[in-house]
Amino acid sequence: MTRRKLVAGNWKMHGLSSDLGEVSVISIAAETLRADVALCLPATLIERAVRKAPGFAIGGQDVHQADKGAHTGCISAAMLLDAGARLVIVGHSERREAQGETDADIKAKAEAALAAGLDVILCVGESDSVREAGEAVATVSAQLDASLPASIDDASRFSVAYEPIWAIGTGKVPSIADIGEMHEALRQRLVARFGEPGSEVRILYGGSVKASNAAEIFGVADVDGALVGGASLKSADFLPIVEAAAAAA
Ligand code: PGA
Numbered sequence: 001m002t003r004r005k006l007v008a009g010n011w012k013m014h015g016l017s018s019d020l021g022e023v024s025v026i027s028i029a030a031e032t033l034r035a036d037v038a039l040c041l042p043a044t045l046i047e048r049a050v051r052k053a054p055g056f057a058i059g060g061q062d063v064h065q066a067d068k069g070a071h072t073g074c075i076s077a078a079m080l081l082d083a084g085a086r087l088v089i090v091g092h093s094e095r096r097e098a099q100g101e102t103d104a105d106i107k108a109k110a111e112a113a114l115a116a117g118l119d120v121i122l123c124v125g126e127s128d129s130v131r132e133a134g135e136a137v138a139t140v141s142a143q144l145d146a147s148l149p150a151s152i153d154d155a156s157r158f159s160v161a162y163e164p165i166w167a168i169g170t171g172k173v174p175s176i177a178d179i180g181e182m183h184e185a186l187r188q189r190l191v192a193r194f195g196e197p198g199s200e201v202r203i204l205y206g207g208s209v210k211a212s213n214a215a216e217i218f219g220v221a222d223v224d225g226a227l228v229g230g231a232s233l234k235s236a237d238f239l240p241i242v243e244a245a246a247a248a249a
Pocket of ligand 1: 168169206
């Protein structure tokens with residue numbers, strides 16, 4: 001099974017109009033590299049980024065499960081599409097924690113986004129105490145089972161990102177063996193749930209990915225790309241990661 005690698009940047013709550021030049025540089029370089037590339041931006045930048053980089057995959061970082069309604073501050077899938085977004089992240093651990101999102105919420109968000117026509121990156125990952133207790137694989141597998149959409153019509157539009165919470169923004173990364181063990185377990189869950197299409201779903205790794213560790217991480221079986229936070233803000237940091245993904249393809 002050859003799955004084309006996907007490297008998605010997650011700008012989180014960073015980025016103003018003055019940063020849109022980075023989107024242009026990344027989008028132009030991405031055209032020549034054999035990997036799929038996307039940037040998930042703050043909602044305020046999506047439309048302008050799409051204008052600046054037509055044809056390049058711009059995404060959001062969250063979506064509400066309802067079509068519309070009395071949900072102050074929230075954004076629907078139709079609104080993201082209307083702004084020109086092609087994809088969205090759901091279930092990032094920062095939202096699971098700070099906004100109290102449950103697996104059931106995330107399942108509903110993934111289903112709403114896919115049904116509307118957005119590609120989805122669904123995040124899962126364990127805390128450091130769960131990892132230290134030796135329960136990482138069981139916990140993340142259960143989280144995946146409970147957050148997965150009921151069905152996926154097109155496996156190329158749905159990805160899972162394994163992001164150990166303790167590795168996000170900390171510079172700490174699990175061992176290559178631990179990444180491999182987790183991705184293999186998640187692959188088994190996806191195939192158990194969806195059958196053959198489960199083997200086509202891309203499983204990204206996220207958490208302190210940078211130019212210096214990307215090649216090694218992309219060499220792990222069942223690592224089909226990366227979700228990159230801090231190192232996605234500047235093209236000089238992000239593009240070497242995309243190049244490593246293209247070289248590993
Ligand atoms: P990081 O963030 O690359 O800054 O660790 C990854 C993420 O939270 O998606």
